[in-house]
Amino acid sequence: MSLSRALRYSVIQRPRFLAELKDFIRFPTVSAQPKFAVDMRRCAAWLASDLRRSGLKGARVIANGEHPLVYASWRHAPRRPTVLIYGHYDVQPPEPLHEWITPPFEPTVRGRDLYGRGACDDKGQMFAHVKALECYLRTRGRLPVNVVCLFEGAEEIGSKNLSSILQKHRSSFAADVAILSDMRIPAPNRPAIDYAVRGSLAVELEVRGPGHDLHSGEFGGAVHNPLQALAEILSKLHDERGRIAIPGFYRRVRVATTRERDYLKRVGPTDKAILEETKARGGWGEHGYTLFERTTLRPALTINGLVGGYQGPGGKGVIPAAASAKLSFRLVPDQDPHEVDRLFRAQIERITPPTVRSIVRSTAAARPAVVSLKHPAIRAAAVACRKGFGSEPVFLRSGGTIPVVDAFQKVLGIPTVIMGFALPNSRIHAPNERLHLPNFYNGIDTGIWFMTALAATQRHSRKPEISRSFSRNVVP
């Protein structure tokens, strides 16, 4: 009864929900760029006030070093499980700006899509859960389960302070399971639940050569150019079979079962679909695996940016004193980012030519994670997806990294259920990021259904549910 009222309210309020989401996206919450610090604080305050208006009276902003987080809780169902709803209101830098059809922080609806930085990642997806809470609280005055909300502002820069605040306020965050929506589903009518995420290790590799910038006419041909040395070093980090050429790198990579590989081949995107989506000229990477496997079951090393020399219009005859690359690893169970960090540094030392010097700075690290499909919250999520989207969900591995999944496991001892409302063409992290609005509305309903289905399960044990042997035996 209360469920149908909440669902009806959800449909009626759609125009207002969309208007509020646009307000949310207008805040330029780029966590990586210090100039947006004030906008981060304003956005956090706005979000806390929205939660309070929805009925979560204690919602508040908590300072957390770099960027504040927004916290709220509702614990009035003593015999029901507690779910921690996680999301992040910070976004990726919007550059390159000239490629946006409409400005990144002026959300615009075109067709059935809402365009803007953060429309999908993660403002739009987390806001679906925020509005699901409102639908229940405004129509019924209560929730079917206990809820803790945690919306952070530093996900895109590695959630560095999150673990310590979880540790410090462990009882405030206590829950049986976490849920987050920050992923892509294969199609609008094909919901999905992610049972694994890749870990990550972000590093900056700087190569230093001469003591100062040199004229390339005067010295070209006699001095090892750091740009040249950087290109040489980077080109040696993969072998001719597309594998990462760092001794020991693959040692802890768990070998996937034939059963899981077969399942993923059946439900995951085909090579053809990935090539069509990316408009790449052909596949690339580790031989012997499908493209989807290369982005989920297997680790990867990507150059995210190069900096060095003259980048303005025209040319400049310069040999710069230094050049650097931003790199990120994606790691799979049972790789450990700290061990990979050591292996990487040792290899860089080995392959750096004696004519230059290399400096490695590690900027973020998160372990990979995999969750048991037998967990009651996974079952509840499956019901919610079926009801919210009108079709059976598939179970997938994600290629991305969600550092909080690691933190929730390590600090709170709880597994995380990941279900998303983004699409393959949502342009996450890229210009013209967009949210398919039917997914947003289905997402709100999925949120409502998730709490309802979770309430029907018994109170969960606090026992960690992340199973390292999952992939061997629980593929559905």
Added chain:
Amino acid sequence: MSLSRALRYSVIQRPRFLAELKDFIRFPTVSAQPKFAVDMRRCAAWLASDLRRSGLKGARVIANGEHPLVYASWRHAPRRPTVLIYGHYDVQPPEPLHEWITPPFEPTVRGRDLYGRGACDDKGQMFAHVKALECYLRTRGRLPVNVVCLFEGAEEIGSKNLSSILQKHRSSFAADVAILSDMRIPAPNRPAIDYAVRGSLAVELEVRGPGHDLHSGEFGGAVHNPLQALAEILSKLHDERGRIAIPGFYRRVRVATTRERDYLKRVGPTDKAILEETKARGGWGEHGYTLFERTTLRPALTINGLVGGYQGPGGKGVIPAAASAKLSFRLVPDQDPHEVDRLFRAQIERITPPTVRSIVRSTAAARPAVVSLKHPAIRAAAVACRKGFGSEPVFLRSGGTIPVVDAFQKVLGIPTVIMGFALPNSRIHAPNERLHLPNFYNGIDTGIWFMTALAATQRHSRKPEISRSFSRNVVP
């Protein structure tokens, strides 16, 4: 008599000459960056007016497509030779700005050096000749030789329109020899004359991969990252012996004589001196040649800049749709930049992986040049250096490129004498560019002496004096 008055005037006026040079440097004449176009025009007008004040009444600004040039002439000595004094008032981009101790366009004297962008390259050096003209004209009312002044504003971007304006106004520019001062000498008491310059070919290499930027979590490991492909391509452009790995590239490179190599070893900087100056950890480049030879007798290929992916603070999980490199070749006789351009494009096509696409854009080209040491103007320059600096000049090859040397030869049929007032530590093209002020004052006197010594020679023939076989037989 008139000579000694000019030299005395030169000493007395030093404080004003320095003040005027500072005014000249204050114009931010960065020809590569369109936003400075107005400053370019203002600077050209200032320079023309300075020449008129000095006594060159017809000095004027001539529009020349991109940036105007400044022209003046004095032709009242019918039986004397005519010298074309060339210089450029445009400068290299000052970036990276944060490395400047004092701002690039706020010229500042520290010790005996004047700091500022263009202090050496080329404002300070060309201004020495401008002031030498003034010393003669103000004390004597006439010059010992005929003079044409040509000060352009597009040298740092390849002097693209210069050839056509020379062609169009060939009679206005008619001269027996050109002189330019835009080079480094080994030490303040060791003047030098350059008898060869390297040619150049500047290209931009763009690598395109996916149709749009991708999330490196979602696609890392399955799509060929243009940054990765660019690093791979760049690392293949040199072989393990430091040679440029482009088939046919060395075919036209003239083999230097043992005699010339011995002479250059004796007068040119040693490997040790070059390493000390650049603060590089060791030499690099083509095996079998000294570092000085690698920068003068031998061609080079330098990466001047890399652009691609995220370059802001922090990280960004992105696979960019494209990445590019700015590259420049330095060429030696008898290489032809247009042939090298074809060879480079063919090689890029061969080594570009099928997973990406390469696009090559050529942005500037100039042929290498070498001049006969027997030319009377070279002899006059040697006298002038000895008198101006108080010691014998050495004859060197320059590693840099001066496209006008090619244009003067091709269009006006005249050779160019190159003598400079910059030093090895002048930081040309780099932050904290500086001019050693004693060199500036000696440079003015050298300019005065050059005109005097040239007047003593007979009127030169217009016959081209650049000898392709020079290096075989005229090393002093």
